[in-house]
Amino acid sequence: MGSRLTGRYRVRVSRPALNEARRLFPRVSDRMEVRRQALKLRFWPDSAPSTGTGQVLDLDWEWVKGLPFGDVGELRVHGTIAGNDNLRIIFHDGGGKLKDPLPNIWILRVFQKKRDDFSSNDLAVFKQRRRDVRRIFYGE
Amino acid sequence: MMGSRVESELLKWTKSIDGLAVDDETLRLFANLLCVYLGRDEEDQEGIASMASIVADPQADADEIQAALDTLRESLHSTAAAVDLGSEADLSAEERDVSGRMDAEEATFADRLRAVMGEKGISQVQLAEAVGVGQPAISMMLARECRPQRRTVEKLARALGVAPEELWPGCVDQFKKAELIRS
Numbered sequence: 001m002g003s004r005l006t007g008r009y010r011v012r013v014s015r016p017a018l019n020e021a022r023r024l025f026p027r028v029s030d031r032m033e034v035r036r037q038a039l040k041l042r043f044w045p046d047s048a049p050s051t052g053t054g055q056v057l058d059l060d061w062e063w064v065k066g067l068p069f070g071d072v073g074e075l076r077v078h079g080t081i082a083g084n085d086n087l088r089i090i091f092h093d094g095g096g097k098l099k100d101p102l103p104n105i106w107i108l109r110v111f112q113k114k115r116d117d118f119s120s121n122d123l124a125v126f127k128q129r130r131r132d133v134r135r136i137f138y139g140e
Numbered sequence: 141m142m143g144s145r146v147e148s149e150l151l152k153w154t155k156s157i158d159g160l161a162v163d164d165e166t167l168r169l170f171a172n173l174l175c176v177y178l179g180r181d182e183e184d185q186e187g188i189a190s191m192a193s194i195v196a197d198p199q200a201d202a203d204e205i206q207a208a209l210d211t212l213r214e215s216l217h218s219t220a221a222a223v224d225l226g227s228e229a230d231l232s233a234e235e236r237d238v239s240g241r242m243d244a245e246e247a248t249f250a251d252r253l254r255a256v257m258g259e260k261g262i263s264q265v266q267l268a269e270a271v272g273v274g275q276p277a278i279s280m281m282l283a284r285e286c287r288p289q290r291r292t293v294e295k296l297a298r299a300l301g302v303a304p305e306e307l308w309p310g311c312v313d314q315f316k317k318a319e320l321i322r323s
Contacts, residue, residue, distance in 0.1 A: 006285065011225040016210035018223055023206075032238045036287040039225055043280070057277040058292040079290035107225070111203065121194045121204040128187040128211050135184065136220045 007042025009093075009105040014133060017090075021110045030082040034110065037077050038089050041105050044073075064090065066123050071095065072108070072130055084112040092130050097138055106133050176216050188215050245308070246284045249293075252307050254282055256300050270299035 013021070025031040037059065044056045053062040060076045071094075077087040090109040098104055108129040118126075134140040155163055162170075177188055194200050194208035223230065231239060257267060264278040271278075271292065280286035288296070293311055297304040304311050 013223045013225055014214065015217075015221060016207075016214050019210055020207070028232075028234050029238050032235060032242060033287075035225060036242060037289070040286065042226065043276070055273060055277070057280055057286045058271075058273050058289055077289065106222070109207065111207070114203070119204065121197070121200055121208070124190045124194065125204070125207045125211050128191055128215060131183065131187050132211070132214045133222075136217075137222070 008102065009042050009044060010100065010102040011039055011041045011107065012104050013038075013107045014129060016129060017107045017110050024084060024110060024112070025082045027082060033081050034077070034087070034089075038075070038107060038110075041075065041089075041091055041107075044091075044093075044105060064118065064123070064126060066118060067127060067130075069130065072126055086113040087111075088113045090126055090129075092133055094133070094138070104137075106130075108133070173216060176218075184215065188212065191215060242287065243284070246287055249288070249308050250282050250284050253296065256302055256306065260300055262300065267296070267299060271295045 021031060021034060025034055040057045040059055044061065045054050053060075055061065056075065059078075061073050062076075063070060064072045064074050072090065072092050075089040075091060077089065079085070081087060088109075088111055089107055090111075092106040092108050094104040094106055096103050108126060155161065177185060180188065191208045191212040195205055195212065197205075200208070228236065228239065257264075262270075264275050264282075268275040268278045272295065273292070277286055277292075281288055288308075290311070293304050293308045297307055300307075
């Protein structure tokens with residue numbers, strides 16, 4: 001499960017998400033474990049995204065409620081990695097505007113969810129990171 | 141020329157603003173960043189301002205503040221850079237080594253899963269239903285394209301009536317280690 005060009009999406013990580021993953025998982029083996037889980041996004045979604053929830057292989061995902069875009073989702077990683085449970089990967093479906101050759105799916109944030117619901121600050125961070133991806137890579 | 145009280149007041153004025161430590165260097169940095177901010181469109185400015193509000197919010201927790209700082213740094217950048225997660229070209233030697241070990245683990249798991257499915261006469265569709273995933277997930281595991289989560293290994297083992305160790309050697313030790321780190 002490495003560099004082979006399989007799946008429907010190219011999975012890319014924004015710099016803030018990469019930075020927080022390195023902070024959260026200082027050990028290479030843990031980081032690589034999270035990487036393998038995140039790479040399942042290449043096959044997102046198993047079912048139609050219009051349902052707003054579903055599975056990517058053996059991971060659960062759901063659109064983030066509270067954001068108006070309908071293209072920012074939450075991927076849930078079960079179990080514990082490096083002492084962190086309730087791991088969440090927030091992703092953005094970049095859509096078909098940029099294909100090289102596959103459309104891009106962007107990892108915006110990697111973190112340990114400590115509350116049932118996202119706080120208004122969490123949502124503001126997701127929104128701004130999505131904005132930065134759209135500005136930097138899509139020229140919007 | 142000046143009284144010591146005035147000199148003291150001036151010194152304080154050059155080192156802080158309303159109680160915040162701000163020397164000339166910090167103020168120069170602020171001026172540069174402010175120019176970047178003013179060069180952005182209204183939507184960007186609004187986003188940058190919202191991140192600054194989180195950083196300054198006494199009610200925000202440490203995770204929120206760090207996330208806002210990381211976001212602010214990106215928002216002020218004009219250059220494009222992102223990592224292609226699927227590319228192994230940028231991996232370090234250590235990361236490639238770990239990746240190779242993971243490939244081997246997944247290959248062993250796929251071989252064992254296929255063997256037990258054959259022994260028990262269970263199809264991919266039946267196993268997928270029992271575990272609560274789609275059939276493509278089982279197919280991808282057998283093709284070494286899907287590294288199962290710990291929970292999935294446990295569910296597969298239960299559905300097949302075998303110990304998790306039979307599918308993923310060493311997994312019990314790995315799970316216990318993960319729990320120990322957590323506790």
